[in-house]
Amino acid sequence: MQEGMVKRASELLADGTVVRVLGWKNGEFVYDPTPAVFESVEALSDFVYNDFCASNLSKYLVALSKKEGKTLVFLKPCDSYSFNQLLTEHRVDREKVYIIGISCDGKVDESKLRAQGAEGVTGIATDGDTITVSTLYGDVQLKKADVIAERCVTCKSKKVVAYDEMMGENGEENPDCGRFDQVAALEAMTPDERFAFWRNELSKCIRCNACRNICPACTCEQCVFDNPKSGISQKAAADSFEENMFHIIRAFHVAGRCTDCGECSRVCPQHIPLHLLNRKFIKEMNECYGEYQAGAEAGSRAPLVNFTQEDCEPSIVYTKEASK
Amino acid sequence: MKKISLTKLDEFFAAVAASQNLYLPVDGAKGAEYSLWTEGTVMSKAYNTLRSAKDFFFPQVETLAAFKVNGKNIEVEDVRKETEDFVVFGVRACDAKSFEILDSVYLADPVDSYYASRREHGVIMTLSCKKPTETCFCKAFGIDAANPGGDVSCWMTDSELLLQANTEKGEALLASLSILEEADDNAADSEKEKLQTILDKLPLGNLSTESFGGDKLMALFNSDKWEALSESCLACGTCTFVCPTCQCYDIRDYDTGHGVQRFRCWDSCMYSDFTLCAHGNTRNTQMQRFRQRFMHKLVYYPANNNGVFGCVGCGRCLRSCPISMNIVKVMKALEG
Numbered sequence: 001m002q003e004g005m006v007k008r009a010s011e012l013l014a015d016g017t018v019v020r021v022l023g024w025k026n027g028e029f030v031y032d033p034t035p036a037v038f039e040s041v042e043a044l045s046d047f048v049y050n051d052f053c054a055s056n057l058s059k060y061l062v063a064l065s066k067k068e069g070k071t072l073v074f075l076k077p078c079d080s081y082s083f084n085q086l087l088t089e090h091r092v093d094r095e096k097v098y099i100i101g102i103s104c105d106g107k108v109d110e111s112k113l114r115a116q117g118a119e120g121v122t123g124i125a126t127d128g129d130t131i132t133v134s135t136l137y138g139d140v141q142l143k144k145a146d147v148i149a150e151r152c153v154t155c156k157s158k159k160v161v162a163y164d165e166m167m168g169e170n171g172e173e174n175p176d177c178g179r180f181d182q183v184a185a186l187e188a189m190t191p192d193e194r195f196a197f198w199r200n201e202l203s204k205c206i207r208c209n210a211c212r213n214i215c216p217a218c219t220c221e222q223c224v225f226d227n228p229k230s231g232i233s234q235k236a237a238a239d240s241f242e243e244n245m246f247h248i249i250r251a252f253h254v255a256g257r258c259t260d261c262g263e264c265s266r267v268c269p270q271h272i273p274l275h276l277l278n279r280k281f282i283k284e285m286n287e288c289y290g291e292y293q294a295g296a297e298a299g300s301r302a303p304l305v306n307f308t309q310e311d312c313e314p315s316i317v318y319t320k321e322a323s324k
Numbered sequence: 325m326k327k328i329s330l331t332k333l334d335e336f337f338a339a340v341a342a343s344q345n346l347y348l349p350v351d352g353a354k355g356a357e358y359s360l361w362t363e364g365t366v367m368s369k370a371y372n373t374l375r376s377a378k379d380f381f382f383p384q385v386e387t388l389a390a391f392k393v394n395g396k397n398i399e400v401e402d403v404r405k406e407t408e409d410f411v412v413f414g415v416r417a418c419d420a421k422s423f424e425i426l427d428s429v430y431l432a433d434p435v436d437s438y439y440a441s442r443r444e445h446g447v448i449m450t451l452s453c454k455k456p457t458e459t460c461f462c463k464a465f466g467i468d469a470a471n472p473g474g475d476v477s478c479w480m481t482d483s484e485l486l487l488q489a490n491t492e493k494g495e496a497l498l499a500s501l502s503i504l505e506e507a508d509d510n511a512a513d514s515e516k517e518k519l520q521t522i523l524d525k526l527p528l529g530n531l532s533t534e535s536f537g538g539d540k541l542m543a544l545f546n547s548d549k550w551e552a553l554s555e556s557c558l559a560c561g562t563c564t565f566v567c568p569t570c571q572c573y574d575i576r577d578y579d580t581g582h583g584v585q586r587f588r589c590w591d592s593c594m595y596s597d598f599t600l601c602a603h604g605n606t607r608n609t610q611m612q613r614f615r616q617r618f619m620h621k622l623v624y625y626p627a628n629n630n631g632v633f634g635c636v637g638c639g640r641c642l643r644s645c646p647i648s649m650n651i652v653k654v655m656k657a658l659e660g
Contacts (some may be wrong), residue, residue: 208383
């Protein structure tokens with residue numbers, strides 16, 4: 001696919017349709033490409049697209065669509081949901097973006113490679129469903145299904161929902177992906193167990209803000225937690241209350257806007273399953289207000305900003321004894 | 325040199341832990357972290373811990389003082405408790421070197437008494453690497469992974485743990501452990517050789533620092549490469565927080581409702597309010613903030629510390645950066 005992407009990007013740069021290309025650049029190893037902007041056909045020699053191009057590129061368009069000229073971007077299915085959400089919130093200028101939709105069969109989680117014994121990686125070769133990792137300590141053969149990122153295992157949709165042209169076949173939504181199973185498992189716990197689960201996870205937080213800064217729904221010019229004048233700015237949580245507060249406030253703030261792209265959990269250096277907080281909100285909104293997928297359609301009204309007289313009263317639906 | 329059979333490893337840990345807290349790397353769900361040793365704790369075989377060992381001396385958050393307000397009186401309270409003795413076992417050569425870098429900042433005049441107290445009460449027992457990985461590049465900064473330093477250097481053969489004291493503190497600790505037996509001074513040689521053959525094969529083993537140092541200030545500062553290198557930086561603090569040598573902190577007040585707790589916490593040059601002054605900020609773009617981090621490690625720090633670089637090549641930033649931008653890519657781009 002990489003070859004086709006470079007070819008098409010070169011054409012669009014050459015004929016003046018776009019002035020820059022947003023994609024991924026070759027890394028030091030196979031698994032560490034970096035999001036990058038290419039401004040010439042020559043620069044595209046470093047362009048890469050492989051199983052490790054996991055970064056969601058949509059958020060970069062907030063800044064790039066303010067620049068002169070059009071930007072070509074390659075969007076994977078989950079990235080395209082984020083793009084639509086940003087359009088809905090008027091954070092990107094659609095006219096300044098040219099989208100090529102690319103299909104995705106799941107990205108590989110490098111830490112899963114390591115967990116299965118591939119430490120000291122010197123090369124990675126993919127052949128169909130088999131991944132051969134060369135390491136300093138010998139070759140390791142793995143099945144792609146076993147090393148695919150957690151968020152891709154429960155992929156909600158392989159359909160690119162915003163594009164000017166598609167490269168290859170567009171995929172389908174997958175409503176039976178089981179992405180709420182883990183949330184249901186948490187709901188089945190007693191409140192004490194659930195509290196213990198989240199305290200254990202959130203106590204690992206080092207407040208690097210990677211989850212917030214990668215999040216396509218977090219596009220405030222200045223976050224309240226970074227603003228010394230807000231009175232609640234934090235560089236580190238002073239106690240466990242503040243530790244919880246940051247993540248819970250963030251989950252509230254992106255409720256109804258989170259497309260469930262899973263970037264928050266991917267980038268967490270402490271491996272906290274942050275996406276479960278957001279999924280809990282999505283699940284509850286689906287239950288209270290009917291199925292809604294943020295970013296499925298640009299311009300759609302999210303349940304939380306769209307009052308109707310038929311809206312349920314969540315406090316009545318979710319009484320303490322209710323089974324839901 | 326001293327030794328103990330690996331079959332007695334638990335007894336050895338118990339002996340160390342008898343008179344002080346012992347911390348060592350323990351496997352968690354997603355990687356190894358330092359944990360307090362208690363009976364039954366199994367030491368991790370991971371190449372290194374997810375987080376560095378700097379927390380032991382420079383914790384992410386610590387309260388410096390407390391203020392109680394009573395009418396017009398303000399009472400200042402020194403909240404420090406007596407630091408207990410502790411031992412950190414299993415520190416790798418890279419992380420052991422990072423303490424020297426922190427020392428040169430915190431133990432220089434004026435001495436940071438909070439940091440100094442922990443340094444005085446802590447004993448570092450290093451452990452030679454078994455399986456260095458592709459993200460390791462300590463050699464570039466003159467670190468010999470086969471001779472890992474600290475107060476006591478340790479090597480693990482197939483059957484024994486070998487221990488060599490390097491400092492008075494280390495001597496005293498080993499002397500207190502009657503469970504140890506005497507060993508030949510060259511007992512670790514074959515282990516060192518084995519490691520050396522792996523070190524020679526590391527893909528980043530030949531990373532060069534020649535283009536960096538205090539004398540290259542203006543050329544590097546003005547390089548036109550910074551814009552492209554920093555363009556996708558998210559401005560999160562991951563690299564600085566997983567880094568064993570990043571040493572910047574901020575001091576904040578926490579309103580407890582009845583008074584104030586003045587605490588310090590790790591700061592990050594990646595953050596928009598880093599070094600924010602009354603007049604505003606000296607670095608207003610992410611490019612400038614990004615450049616600051618690498619200039620500090622590769623130019624400013626060596627300029628002030630006899631050419632010693634502010635990086636130890638542990639590779640944690642290579643693994644944890646959300647966009648996979650890191651010091652190796654920066655060094656290669658700047659020299660190229």
